[in-house]
Amino acid sequence: MTKLEWIDWLVLIVTLLAIVGYGTWKTRGRKNVQDYVRGGNTSKWWTIGLSVMATQASAITFLSTTGQAFTDGMGFVQFYFGLPIAMVIICIVFIPLYHRLKVYTAYEFLENRFDLKTRSLTAILFLIQRGLAAGITIFAPAIILSVVLGINIVYLNIIIGILVIIYTVSGGTKAVTVTQKQQMFVIFAGMLAALFITLNMIPDEVSFTEALDIAGATGKMEVLDFSFDLENRYTVWTGLLGGTFLMLSYFGTDQSQVQRYLSGKSMKEMQMGLLFNGLFKVPMQFFILLCGVMVFVFYQFNPAPLNFIDASTEKVLQSEYRNDYIQLQEKQNELFSEKKTISMQLAESHNPALKQQLFSLDSIEKTYRAESKFLIKKAIDSEYASDFNRLSNELEALRANPTSDAFIAKSEELDTLYADAAKDTQTNDRDYMFIRFILKHLPTGLIGLLLAVILSAAMSSTASEINALATISSIDLYGRNQKEDKGEEHMVKMTKWFTLMWGVIAIIIACVADLAENLIQLVNIIGSIFYGNVLGIFLLAFFFKKLQANAVFIAALITQVIVIIGWWFDWMPYLWLNLFGCVLVILIANSIQVLTKKTDLNV
Template identity: 80%
Template sequence: MVLSWIDWTVLASTLLLIVGYGTYVTRNNKSAQDYIKGGNTSRWWTIGLSVMATQASAITFLSTTGQAFSDGMGFVQFYFGLPIAMVIICLVFIPLYHRLKVYTAYEFLENRFDLKTRSLTAILFLIQRGLAAGITIFAPAIILSIVLGINIVYLNIIIGVLVIIYTVSGGTKAVTVTQKQQMFVIFAGMLAALFITLNLIPDEVSFTDALDIAGASGRMEVLDFSFDLENRYTVWTGIIGGTFLALSYFGTDQSQVQRYLSGKSMKQMQMGLIFNGLLKVPMQFFILLVGVMVFVFYQFNPAPLNFIDASTEKVLASEYGDEYRTLQQKQNELFTKKKNLSLALSSSEDEAVYRQLSMLDSVEKAYRLESKFLIKKTIDKDYTKSYNNLKKEVEKLKTNPESEAYKTKLSELNTLYTSAAKDTQTNDRDYMFIRFILNHLPVGLIGLLLAVILSAAMSSTASEINALATITSMDLYARNQKEEKDENHMVKVTKLFTLAWGIIAIIIACFANLAENLIQLVNIIGSIFYGNVLGIFLLAFFFKYIKGNAVFTGALITQVIIIIGWWYDWMPYLWLNLFGCALVMIITHLIHVFTKKQN
């Protein structure tokens, strides 16, 4: 799609103003205190917005809205543990960090245990956050590259270079001051998107009617109190797994710790985190609501079977083109029925209409899955071959439907069929919102919302490479020097590490690949490492008799087990945070007891 000059002007001016402002305001940072901790001048509202901006990457807006469009509001439960974690961090973590006047969270671990435990924890952070930094660049780049027709490598480089300019120049303070402007752009853009979306829905459909239509299709089911471990998002996974994830992320992840360590006082740090805790869940609810309203919009306006135009073009030009066109025709007929039922629902509360809408939504989901299957067969010949071979085996065994062989092969066939929905070129959840923006929003607002997406990408990436550079310079470089280095040397070294990590993030972005859902991918990467790191900190806080050797060995063993558990899908990824935290504490205690007996 070709953007108008107005949209390009809004987009470019917004981004350049943010970069220019951040570079100019922080141009005189000369000491390590100024560069790494922002001179400890941040007020609580700046800290709160900076913490939110660090977490609210482009993935938040692209994937969360797509998640709501496909599955509804239930994803908000993921954040239920965050306010609890904020209170714990304010009471336990912040007083300790403030009293010790640390530059990084991991300095404390050397004081409590030893250098190798500090280094191990820092390296675990560098691995997971380095990967995440690349993904926060890659997420908007791959989507914008497809919808705007710009080479993805160029977009990765543009986003990365813009971030590097002001982050290298001004360090932590540059990240913090620019994030205030970025959050303003984000809030303004998302509010505008909601109001415009509601305005595009037919006049006779009120906001309450829109919620009813979404509810009839299962999109307004916010709370799930079940204890089903197969269900990723429930109240319990949010409160328990989410609390441990948030404790690890906000309490031990340097990209977040560095945001509040820049606070003017301990009280300002604590108020900043409480502000984040109070605002984060409503903010995520609001973003999900935007996705749900886009879903309602498409009940009155035709929607594509798949939101990735390039994939649709490929399948239409293939041997499966006729099947796909037939599917499009079926969806068009279904759309007419859904539109009439949605209008009927807005003027009555007939339970039969609710049931029919729910049934038609299930049919449409089946059509969308079928479209993904056809696209997958078009782009992956090996997949087609595997599917055809399995299908032949199932047909042969069909004469004995009660046999275990038949049931096994049928299950494998169904699994292979549904796996098509997770392919890079078929999984269109992350494209839904951007496609809606480009096709249906007015000129000017398109540029603003593209600026929202890129601003969010820049704010998260800036925080990440700033934290990566700080950990590398303070926890690995400075700590392993025989002679203490002066302030100017440490600022120069940290700037070099910032540049290096920015380049590494761009390289990772260029070689990254999409997962089933980008926001899940980031949280999965975090969950693999965060529980272990949190357990190390809890051992340091509350078990004074535990020594460094036991913790170091226990952490290594735990990390191996967690990776194996994730690989073999032992549990939903959110539970890995609790599992990893508990496991490292148990293994460390066992090693401590065994070592004590040996001695």
């Protein structure tokens, strides 16, 4: 646990309360659906652009992307290569249609084109995947801050969720949009300051160009990968093909994004807002990855821990594996001395042979880190081993009567123990790297600002998500299935109740979530499972004018089952699931239509 100085607390609290207070005050008293759901259609293009960027830039972006760069380098930026292409297509195809129909949600269009059940199905698919993602965007910063502040993660999930609920319930879409401008200002200021300070902490003898050279020697600056290796998640092709389809789905059919630009003053403002996002999003992600790479360079000249999760390190040092871990730390310390010497020599001479040496030393360090994770896992497993054995033996003795209260109680106790062990076994420290660097090495005041960056990003994403979830629940499901018109005031009231409901659900999901391999990948995987199918449904609606609703509905159900099976058995990198799901639903729908016509002719 790291103790924050009072100035950091002041910067953090004042920043967050100012954003929540401003958003609540600025958008109070919205009484009709047009104002509450579409923000009164008053947003200018720069507001839309910043709001769209803020919706996508969650806390996960800063915690996981920097950790991704520290571990694997700049190659993750290829994930976003399809985004500018997607923005142009959405501006040409999606926005004119949405604007002409004056829809409140993306899925209203599907009922006009097909039928109510197709609209309801896509709305439900959205609610599932975005509801899960909303919980993760709360959970990500809560994990970190629970370690930093020594506060129970459940309490932090609740605090973050409540802050978002306050202004989102109060002002709806306008509150989300207004606060996101302030949040993006905080985010840009914090990340620029972090990069500037990090560069200043690298030895004076090492210029920025030389720092990039050191990073490049270990493969961290390999941005482009033109290989067709399906085992590689991030290549130019996965970015341009899979990434384009993911971004088309996300920005064109995901209500959390569609609602941002539907608040635009005119169709031109909506289009310019998305083009602004297409122009600046890739450089922004490149910049965030570069921050992670510069932290990596910093640790070539400063000792780095074997594992960035202090709590996990403490556990292994209190276990029977303490001596093994200390010996591993000593090896890493010796390795650090070699790395520092070679890095300084490389900065002075640019000798290719030194690059190869640095690359080899970095590979050795990776093996040390992997071994440290193995020791941590063994330490935690041994801590729980006796309880596992005891409960297993007790269950075995009761197995003759598996429906008894005693057997059920012991089974539940064992399940709880498994869950506790899983939470404790946090060996994958990528998502902790950046925050630990901030807390250990950055100056007082800037720490508070960067914690505010992380929380602001979490709040901006979560607010957009629960705002969209509430809109879909209210407009597409509740409102559409009412037999009589309930009136504007009633619908606004119900949308507020749905906002509260989804905020509470997001908090609950955050409380039961667990650390994945990498949080930003987890969010993208969840999206990829559903987005391709939904995008395919929209493309069928746009370009296949003779296709009937039943064929699309059945095809969508079949496709979703196949995609989930494909993800479960890991048929392909998750980015390809977007293209796969999109193409599959189009093929199946057209096949069903043809078979149905043939059957009708035979009859």
